[in-house]
Each structure stands twice: as C-alpha cells, then as structure tokens.
Amino acid sequence: MGTSETSAIIRVIASEKNWIEGAALQQLNTTATLPGMKMAIGLPDLHPGKGTPVGAAFFTLTTLYPFLIGNDIGCGMGLWQTDLKHTKIKRDRWVKKLTGLDAPWNGDPAPFLDEERLTPGEWDPALGTIGGGNHFAELQTVNTIENDALFHKAGLSKGALMLLVHSGSRGLGESILRRHVAVYKNNGLEEGSEEAAAYLRQHDHALAWARVNRAVIAHRFLSALGTRGNRILDICHNSLTPQTIQGQAGWLHRKGAAPSDQGLVVIPGSRGSLSYLVFPTAPNEMHGVSLAHGAGRKWKRSESKGRLQNRYTLEALTQTALGSRVICKNKALLYEEAPQAYKNIDVVIQDMLEADLITVVATLKPLITYKTREVQA
C-alpha cells in the first residue's frame, strides 16, 4: 500500500432509518486518513461541512488538528430555566419586546468575565451577540417529562419556561483559526510543541469566552422580557481536549459533537421541532465520548431557498407547526434555517437510544426563536 498508514477506526452511529449524505461519509473517511488519526466517529447528525464533516469526533494520540475544530471554537448550547411561567405566556407581546439584541451590548461585562476568570479583551464588543448561521436564542416550554427523577434532580420544574442559547466565540474564534491556518495550513501540531501550546491557550480562552457570550445573550434576552433565569447547563460542541480512550491518552477533536461526560445535554432539532434534554448513559469511549449536537442539516444552505420560495411565503416561514414564532429579518437565513432544511431530530435521538448512549429526560417545545432583527436580503 501507500506510505501513509490508515489504521483509524471509523464508526457511524446511524440506523437504516437515518439517512446520512454520502458526501458526509466521504469526508469522515478522508479525515480518518490524516496522519496520527486513531478514531473517527460519525454521530447520528453527521452531515457535510467545509472539507471536514459536522457531527463528528476525532481521536488522535499526539497530533492536534486545529482545522478540524473550525472557526467557531467553543460553540455550544446553554440552557436556562427562566422565571417566566408556562401559565402566563404572552408570546406576541414578548416578540415585540425582543429588540436590540443584535447591537453591541452596553452593559458591564466584568461580572460575566469574572465568572470564567477572564480579563477584558479586544473581542468583547461582540459579547452578548448571537451571530449568524445556525445560531439562535429560543424560549421554550417543557413539553413532556420523560424521566421524572433526572428532571427534578436537575432542579427543573414543568411550569417554568426555558431559554436555549446556541452561539459561540464570534470573531474571536475566527481570528484564532485564521492566524493559525495562515502559518500552519491544515497540518497537525505535535503535542508538547510550542505551537500546540499556543493554539491550546487561545482555544481554551475561546471556550471560556464563548461560555460568557452565551451567558450575556441569556441575560440580555431575559432582561428584555423583564425577567431572569438560572443556568442549567452549558455544553460546548466544537473543541479540542485531552482525552483518554481505552487507556490511551490523546486528543479528542469535537466538531458538532456534544460531550457525554459532562452531565445533562440539550439536543435541539430545528426551530420547528422539539429539543431533547438528555442524560448520557456513560462516557462511551467507543463513540468518542460524544453525542449528536442537533438534528443535522438535510439540505445545503445554497439549495434551501430554491426548494422553499415557491411553496412558502416569508411570513409563513416566521411561524412553525408547533405554534412558535421566529424573529428573523434576514431573508436568506429564514430559508437556510427553515425546519425543512433539517433532518428529523426524533430519528437522531432514536439512534442514540438504540446505541444505549442516552436517557431522555424531557422534551422542550419552541415558543419564540430569535435569530436576528437586522434586515437583509
């Protein structure tokens, strides 16, 4: 054979009901041939990304690949239990009150930064902004409780509304990857080297900053509604962390993969479907200590508009079959992030149940999904 040794284990967690795009499998296989790759795991939401697939976890022993994490280092989901009550929903009034979230936040970031032991930095003007793409902040009701003990152990009550925030490190992570790639391209870094240490320092900073960002987003969102909340979880799905798998110390690259060793995880579907609050059954090393991070895209962004514009008005796309409202003044995003562009979250969840990876704790139903009020074609 060739000179490069391709001994990586490749696994895809997907039943026959779960359609996985061929291009995503191809990207998974290609990524598995990177020097030093030991394990490439496709999660049930695996879909094609920019060269490397999304919904995947990659394990190496001594080689670090920053490009696998991508630009949004630290991207993740935060979930807050709010002081808003299910019995006092004022959906349309709240929609009107949710303004100003796209502009720079004018509050004091110091207390939020302190929580993560961060000092002020040059990207702080972006703190509290949701960003674009698949990012959102969504007010939800508790739809069903599937595991009463775990639900109450988490301090949750059915009568409270929840706020789910999906965002990341904004321009900070982008700048880190950009600077890195300018020098090292897609080459691996060796553990212990100066450059690996430098990347990890910046990466760890971006993870903490993204966590702060989600906290400020939640604060702004809830302040606009005259209320507040308690953080239930904050789970990052784009990261590079040390991990021991089957007794071997190495590095776990998560690209759209939620950790299964940090407690509760929330796995959203599209804005038109339920989100699942789950508890990992075990930190399953055979599956890269990871879970799906969402439903996964079914359609490319570039083809969503063509498939939808003759079937739905823009107005229709601001409502969902579950009775929720979507705040999105960016027309392209309205199409790109339409529920139809995503796979069925129920299948993704079912695959993880069949693999004995999760226990479902509760399902959450969207009430208001905030994307952006910035008007764009």
Place this chain on the structure above:
DNA sequence: ATGTTC
C-alpha cells in the same frame, strides 16, 4: 461559522 468577500 465570520466586525462575512482577497
């Protein structure tokens, strides 16, 4: 994904 497209 991105103070987004050199």
